[in-house]
Amino acid sequence: MTAFTSVRRTALGALTIVAGAVLMALPAQAQNYPISGEQRATAQAVAERGIPLAELAPNAPDTYVVKRGDTLWGISGMYLKRPWRWPELWGMNLKAIPNPHLIFPGQTLYLEKDGAYARLSTTPPGAQVSDTQTVRVSPRTRTDSLADTALPTLKPHLIEPFLVEPLIVDAQELQRAPRVIATTDDRVLMASGDRAYVRGDAASPVRAERGEPRQFRVFRDAVPLKDPVTGVILGYEAQYLGKAELVSGESYEETPNGKGGFVSEYVPATVDLSATKEEIRAGDRLLPAPERTFTSYTPRAPQIEVDARVVSIYGSFSAAYAGQNQVVAINLGTEDGIEAGHVLSLMTRGERIRDKTNGGNTVVKLPSENNGTAMVFRTFDRVSYALLLEIKGGVRVGDRLVNPR
Numbered sequence: 001m002t003a004f005t006s007v008r009r010t011a012l013g014a015l016t017i018v019a020g021a022v023l024m025a026l027p028a029q030a031q032n033y034p035i036s037g038e039q040r041a042t043a044q045a046v047a048e049r050g051i052p053l054a055e056l057a058p059n060a061p062d063t064y065v066v067k068r069g070d071t072l073w074g075i076s077g078m079y080l081k082r083p084w085r086w087p088e089l090w091g092m093n094l095k096a097i098p099n100p101h102l103i104f105p106g107q108t109l110y111l112e113k114d115g116a117y118a119r120l121s122t123t124p125p126g127a128q129v130s131d132t133q134t135v136r137v138s139p140r141t142r143t144d145s146l147a148d149t150a151l152p153t154l155k156p157h158l159i160e161p162f163l164v165e166p167l168i169v170d171a172q173e174l175q176r177a178p179r180v181i182a183t184t185d186d187r188v189l190m191a192s193g194d195r196a197y198v199r200g201d202a203a204s205p206v207r208a209e210r211g212e213p214r215q216f217r218v219f220r221d222a223v224p225l226k227d228p229v230t231g232v233i234l235g236y237e238a239q240y241l242g243k244a245e246l247v248s249g250e251s252y253e254e255t256p257n258g259k260g261g262f263v264s265e266y267v268p269a270t271v272d273l274s275a276t277k278e279e280i281r282a283g284d285r286l287l288p289a290p291e292r293t294f295t296s297y298t299p300r301a302p303q304i305e306v307d308a309r310v311v312s313i314y315g316s317f318s319a320a321y322a323g324q325n326q327v328v329a330i331n332l333g334t335e336d337g338i339e340a341g342h343v344l345s346l347m348t349r350g351e352r353i354r355d356k357t358n359g360g361n362t363v364v365k366l367p368s369e370n371n372g373t374a375m376v377f378r379t380f381d382r383v384s385y386a387l388l389l390e391i392k393g394g395v396r397v398g399d400r401l402v403n404p405r
Contacts, residue, residue, distance in 0.1 A: 050117035057081050060111055060118075068105045073299060073375075073389065075103075079111065079120060084299050084343035084373075084404055158325050158387060159377050165217060167314070167329075168235040168380040169287070174222045177285040178206045181268060189279040192242065197268040198286060200250060206269035206286070208249030213288035216244040216271065220284045225311045225383055227331045228398045234311065234331055234382040242276030244286055298341045299375055301404050306344060308332045308401040314385065321394025325387065328374070330401055333382040340379060344401040346371040346391060374401060 060079045076083035103122075112119045178200035183190050190196055200206045208214070222236035247270040254262040273280060313319055314327040322328055332338045350366040372391030376384045388395060 050112075050114065050119035051080075053113065053116055053118055055081060055085075056111075056118055062111050064109045066103060066105050066107045066109065070105070072103070075109070076299075077390075079109075082404060084301050165240045167237055167240070167378070167385065168225075168383055169219075169222055169238045171222060171236050174219060174236070174238055174285050174287075176201065176203055177219075177287050178204055178216075178269070179286070180218070180280060180282050180284045182282060189281055190273055190276075191279055192274050192276045194273050194280075195247070196244070196271050196273055196280070198244075198271050199268045206246065206250050208246055208269075212249070214246040215289035216246065216286040217289050218242050218244050218273070218276075218280055218284050218286055220278075223312075225329055225331075228309045228311065229331070234333075235380060237312065237314075237329065237383075238285075238287075239278075241278050241280050241284060243274045243289070244271040245274065246271055299343050300341055302337070302339075302342045302344070304337045306332065306338070306342075306401065306403050308338075308344065310395060310397050310399045310401070311383065312397060313395075321396050322388060323394060324372075324389075324391050326395075327385055327387055328395060330376075330384050330386055331382070333384050334379045335381050338376055338379055338384045340377055342376040343389075343404055344374050344376070344386065345404045346374055346388070346395055347400040347402060348393065349396075349399055368400065371395065371399070373404060 057077065057079055064075070064078065066075070073083055076085075107122055108124075110121045110124055112121055112125055178198045180190070180196050181199045182197045184195045187194070198206050218241040219238035220241055222238050224233045225235050225237050226233055250269045251267045252264045253267050255265050257263045271286070308330040310322075311329040311331050313322040314329060330338075330344075347368040348371045350368045352363055352365050355362045355364045371393055372395075373389045374386040374391075375389055376386045378385040386401070
């Protein structure tokens with residue numbers, strides 16, 4: 001692969017986050033992620049004249065060179081007041097760009113203003129659409145698909161740890177799952193690199209047969225998630241502890257009984273622990289690891305009316321507030337029409353105060369204020385998980401999430 005590669009100009013749009021695996025040398029057709037009819041119609045309408053100047057961010061640059069480490073969310077926010085309106089950003093360059101999903105480090109973005117409207121392009125003003133743009137890439141000793149260097153929607157490391165964790169479990173599922181019963185050195189607490197022994201029951205044995213799971217996740221407890229509005233239990237959140245790989249399955253061994261005969265004795269399964277987030281102990285449970293997936297996100301405003309509440313702050317059972325780049329659970333899921341990629345506005349809870357300024361003692365509720373944005377990245381039936389993208393203050397249980405304005 002040469003130090004310079006000529007590629008067609010491409011647009012800002014829905015990019016991918018790779019969960020748990022590096023996908024290399026993808027075929028071109030693997031990059032054709034679906035675009036909804038509504039998104040395409042929006043882009044086509046905007047492409048005729050661009051977007052109103054009022055929709056541009058105050059400090060939108062006239063030119064910008066895409067750098068490694070950039071994200072589409074960050075670039076959208078650089079140019080638009082409302083970055084979730086990515087179809088407008090895509091539509092501004094619709095005619096010049098055949099593939100709306102890819103943008104690479106090294107490309108230059110040009111903001112063209114015409115009257116009361118603006119367009120974003122990857123070609124300088126006056127350049128022909130058919131021109132190609134040269135993008136500098138580093139020399140490689142092997143051939144990779146250039147698509148693998150495209151910008152992600154968000155920082156992958158913020159979400160990837162959550163994509164491989166089945167966060168919501170059935171109330172009884174964890175109790176039926178195989179459990180850790182001992183370690184090699186009789187230690188009470190176990191960590192990465194330790195070997196442990198696991199026992200299943202008749203409904204969920206731990207076997208090493210072909211087709212049976214060999215990769216597991218280790219969990220503890222199953223904390224009920226209660227809707228802060230109705231008090232209804234929406235599901236049970238298991239505490240993720242780490243990974244385990246099956247070395248050998250459960251079995252039975254024939255051992256002498258001292259009377260000239262043999263008895264059949266149970267032998268538990270053997271697992272090796274890895275990537276532990278917390279120390280593991282006897283009684284913790286194993287669930288089969290989900291398949292590694294290639295997940296694509298399209299940040300967008302929901303097409304339904306949303307009025308959700310924060311149910312919990314993930315990974316913290318004592319913290320009162322969540323900060324930027326933390327994950328929260330909300331009390332709406334797929335049954336309510338919530339989808340991965342939905343961007344929501346966070347609202348603070350207006351405090352109740354006593355007005356004593358005029359000799360009285362009246363209770364007054366202060367107005368709720370916009371506190372930033374969050375993007376849903378994983379959904380269950382009645383619960384979803386969202387990443388706090390940009391917040392002004394701490395987020396707590398009970399805070400509202402509504403459609404972005």
